[in-house]
Amino acid sequence: MPETRDSITDIWGPRTGFEGQEQWPARIDEHTTEAPDHWVQSACVLCSNGCGVDIGVKDGRIVGVRGRAVDSVNHGRLGPKGLHGWVANNSPDRLTKPLIRRNGQLEEATWEEAMSLIVQKSKDLIAKHTSSSIGFYTSGQLFLEEYYALAIVGKAGLGTPHMDGNTRLCTATAAAALKASFGSDGQPGSYADLDSTEAILHVGHNIASQQTVLWMRILDRLAGPNPPKLVVIDPRRTYTAEKATVHLAPRVGTNIPVMNGLLHLIIEAGHLNHAYIEAHTLGFEELKKTVAKWTPDRVERLTGVPADKLRAAADILGTCKTLVSTVLQGVYQSMQATASAVQVNNLHLLRGLLGHDGSGIYQMNGQPTAQNTRECGADGDLPGFRNWGNETHIQELADLWNVHPDQIPHWAPPTHAMQIWRYCETGSIKMLWISGTNPLVSMPDLARARKILAKEDLFVIVQDAFLTETTKYADVVLPAAIWGEKTGCFTNVGRTVHISHRAVNPPGEARSDFDIFVDYSRRMDFRDQHGAPLLTSTWQTTEDAFNAWRECTRGRPCDYTGMSYAKLSEGSGIQWPCNEEFPDGKKHLYEDGVFATATEYCETYGEDLETGAPRSKEEYQAINPNGRAFLHGVDYEPPHEEPDEQYPLWLTTGRVVFHFHTRTKTGRSKALQDAAPDSFVQLATEDAARYGISEGDMVEVTSRRGRVLEPARVGGIEPGLVFIPFHYGYWDKADRPRAANELTLTEWDPVSKQPHFKYAAVKLRKVHA
Amino acid sequence: MHLATYLGLLEDSEKQLTDAFEHVAEKHRDEPDIEQICQKFSAWSRNHHGQILGFVEKYLEEQEDEPDKLKRDLFARNRSGALALLRDLHDLWLLTQQVQLCWTVIRQAALGLRDEELKACATECAARTKRQTDWLLGRVKQAAPQTLLVAE
Numbered sequence A: 001m002p003e004t005r006d007s008i009t010d011i012w013g014p015r016t017g018f019e020g021q022e023q024w025p026a027r028i029d030e031h032t033t034e035a036p037d038h039w040v041q042s043a044c045v046l047c048s049n050g051c052g053v054d055i056g057v058k059d060g061r062i063v064g065v066r067g068r069a070v071d072s073v074n075h076g077r078l079g080p081k082g083l084h085g086w087v088a089n090n091s092p093d094r095l096t097k098p099l100i101r102r103n104g105q106l107e108e109a110t111w112e113e114a115m116s117l118i119v120q121k122s123k124d125l126i127a128k129h130t131s132s133s134i135g136f137y138t139s140g141q142l143f144l145e146e147y148y149a150l151a152i153v154g155k156a157g158l159g160t161p162h163m164d165g166n167t168r169l170c171t172a173t174a175a176a177a178l179k180a181s182f183g184s185d186g187q188p189g190s191y192a193d194l195d196s197t198e199a200i201l202h203v204g205h206n207i208a209s210q211q212t213v214l215w216m217r218i219l220d221r222l223a224g225p226n227p228p229k230l231v232v233i234d235p236r237r238t239y240t241a242e243k244a245t246v247h248l249a250p251r252v253g254t255n256i257p258v259m260n261g262l263l264h265l266i267i268e269a270g271h272l273n274h275a276y277i278e279a280h281t282l283g284f285e286e287l288k289k290t291v292a293k294w295t296p297d298r299v300e301r302l303t304g305v306p307a308d309k310l311r312a313a314a315d316i317l318g319t320c321k322t323l324v325s326t327v328l329q330g331v332y333q334s335m336q337a338t339a340s341a342v343q344v345n346n347l348h349l350l351r352g353l354l355g356h357d358g359s360g361i362y363q364m365n366g367q368p369t370a371q372n373t374r375e376c377g378a379d380g381d382l383p384g385f386r387n388w389g390n391e392t393h394i395q396e397l398a399d400l401w402n403v404h405p406d407q408i409p410h411w412a413p414p415t416h417a418m419q420i421w422r423y424c425e426t427g428s429i430k431m432l433w434i435s436g437t438n439p440l441v442s443m444p445d446l447a448r449a450r451k452i453l454a455k456e457d458l459f460v461i462v463q464d465a466f467l468t469e470t471t472k473y474a475d476v477v478l479p480a481a482i483w484g485e486k487t488g489c490f491t492n493v494g495r496t497v498h499i500s501h502r503a504v505n506p507p508g509e510a511r512s513d514f515d516i517f518v519d520y521s522r523r524m525d526f527r528d529q530h531g532a533p534l535l536t537s538t539w540q541t542t543e544d545a546f547n548a549w550r551e552c553t554r555g556r557p558c559d560y561t562g563m564s565y566a567k568l569s570e571g572s573g574i575q576w577p578c579n580e581e582f583p584d585g586k587k588h589l590y591e592d593g594v595f596a597t598a599t600e601y602c603e604t605y606g607e608d609l610e611t612g613a614p615r616s617k618e619e620y621q622a623i624n625p626n627g628r629a630f631l632h633g634v635d636y637e638p639p640h641e642e643p644d645e646q647y648p649l650w651l652t653t654g655r656v657v658f659h660f661h662t663r664t665k666t667g668r669s670k671a672l673q674d675a676a677p678d679s680f681v682q683l684a685t686e687d688a689a690r691y692g693i694s695e696g697d698m699v700e701v702t703s704r705r706g707r708v709l710e711p712a713r714v715g716g717i718e719p720g721l722v723f724i725p726f727h728y729g730y731w732d733k734a735d736r737p738r739a740a741n742e743l744t745l746t747e748w749d750p751v752s753k754q755p756h757f758k759y760a761a762v763k764l765r766k767v768h769a
Numbered sequence B: 001m002h003l004a005t006y007l008g009l010l011e012d013s014e015k016q017l018t019d020a021f022e023h024v025a026e027k028h029r030d031e032p033d034i035e036q037i038c039q040k041f042s043a044w045s046r047n048h049h050g051q052i053l054g055f056v057e058k059y060l061e062e063q064e065d066e067p068d069k070l071k072r073d074l075f076a077r078n079r080s081g082a083l084a085l086l087r088d089l090h091d092l093w094l095l096t097q098q099v100q101l102c103w104t105v106i107r108q109a110a111l112g113l114r115d116e117e118l119k120a121c122a123t124e125c126a127a128r129t130k131r132q133t134d135w136l137l138g139r140v141k142q143a144a145p146q147t148l149l150v151a152e
């Protein structure tokens, strides 16, 4: 059956060189195992790129996918995960019935039993300990209608401040950096900017592995006329770095000195758009002062990046007329995460490279629907990018939901994931509802996370499609329907909204997350001020929820009011804001240099980037940014844990091209699993020689928090640094400790509250198996 | 002239604050955010303390009384349980207020004396003290409802 290309051996496929806005030639990638009897419109949910796909269906089963040639994101192309991940839907080990723990064992139960138990437990806890004893830990993989339902259940129904997603672990810094610079979340550019840009900067973003289809677009630019210059900042020689015009490989934890060094050179050379800085920014002098001490020599001493390479990079970044920058986990999961990420925003602001064709910034997302977790307020944000410090915004939500404003918790910022877990640990959160995520592989310091979920006084609900490392500790497991089995919308990292239609029925009794949250709301009998049922009085279908969501976004930066299920189904991807003024969506934000920083409009009054202390409305008003963007200068701070005699090496963690998240889906696709079957530790040839380790030897890696055993992979990394991919846990292989997060730290960035996965001090030992 | 006396009071207060942040960092290290930030704040206060010492020296001969000492029963060392974090943050906040007010007083004196160096020092240290206070206030606000209403 058609497999148009072998994406396992040739990840990105053949080149079609090009140049020019929207000139990227289409190529339809397809993989089906049987001829479908019909195709159903959707988009891929295996990374934040959100490639448009059609799902092939035969006899009520998914039999494959093909890229949508008309889609603005992927022009028909799909990567290995997109082409092979769907197989997991048909996996024989899908959960098909609710499970309840009885006498220590998870046993099959009916929905009636499972939901009644959850409702009873909730009511008991609220009576005894208030609804602040209930917490939610969700995902970056549900649909927007589901997050919005969850947000209303939590914020208006229960009134608990404890709701966050695993997005905290992957993209919280993206949101924090956008807010800190521009006043609101929302990526300023479009993918089409890559089609004509003169230069591209990737910071801590291994795009070749993470968003293979976006990388194809860049590879095709590199193969066409007038290829863009590529600057890559990454401590590892990744696939992305191999293609770089200039590759800077700083020591772990030194992003700030490198970025400050680049800005210093650019300012010194006068490669500035003075008029833009003057009219549209605040804080230039401060920034200039902060970066001034980062001369190339000083940067070299601290980061190991040769001064001439830094100059070469600054030359490209300082003279290009258009620039697209992307930032991801190498920055977000490191020390000074938010502070480093905003330096990329600074670069664009200093040069006025925003809001026109060819220029944009991607503070990247990892997960496919992380953007919606943030937009809908299913994490530490409020729906519609509203500001928890602004009473008017709270009132708007109260009006939308017809509840008293004080019902919506806004006395402090919504609780962040790491704090939710800490409250579970200390016993003040007594019920944790986990949906669509597998924290017992993805959380830092796993030994501690396991101990928390195992606590007697914590009632754990896990909503998932499969049994996972986390369901082992659940009191109730709810079987969830997934992509292809339910209808809903989601938004990629580029503000592009897709609809994904239901193609097949969920297996057994599995239900969509939407149905589960709405059912909970009905059973809890949540009501608005006038006694009408919350949610259920108006929401029968996800389309009703989408229409309610549209109203919630009216007048906000993420304006969906011009979209509908019908409109989304006619085309293939629409960018917000989409409203009367921009009925087909908008390619660029901030075209006029007016940012979302006006006091009544902004999503945040900002934080002290060094301490995370929130700024008050009064202080913000005193600054009166009124549409101007913030230039933030931040100086370097050394990492909190550094290699020493006992733990002499740096550990960093990251992804491999064939897997997503904790492999609950990709690990069940034979092609993807065979391509990357097991975890490993990658170390430099020099370090391998020092420890007498050869390729394939079993190596024990130990940190202050735990230990793992991994087969060695030698080469392709700087001496002193070792790398372990974060996807691997225990559901399919429990014979040795192998999850990278056994080793990582429970620390976070003070602003974005994103944990520091990217560094930990470790030691190595070869073990004789 | 009582400047030296007040500098003594400030010196003592910054010293207490240095130790108190260190103490809280150590005691609440299981919180995901407390240890690192409180160590940072402790370092800030230590730095302020060092800066004051120079001025204490400078204005020493004019000292009339023994420097005033803060006599407060902050930081009951063996406080424990769910309230402990909130109470410790509360006490830290009080201490930063004490320090802040001292800096305000000293800065006024510096203006009168036209001691540019002392003025610059007071301005810088007061600004950093405010950042300590702001962080503590945010953290207290976050911890308060959970501690008072839910924790046992």
Ligand code: SF4
Pocket: A044, A045, A046, A047, A048, A049, A050, A051, A074, A077, A078, A079, A080, A081, A082, A083, A210, A211, A212, A213, A214
């Ligand atoms: S790039 Fe991302 S969205 Fe596109 S096919 Fe690959 S995994 Fe799916």
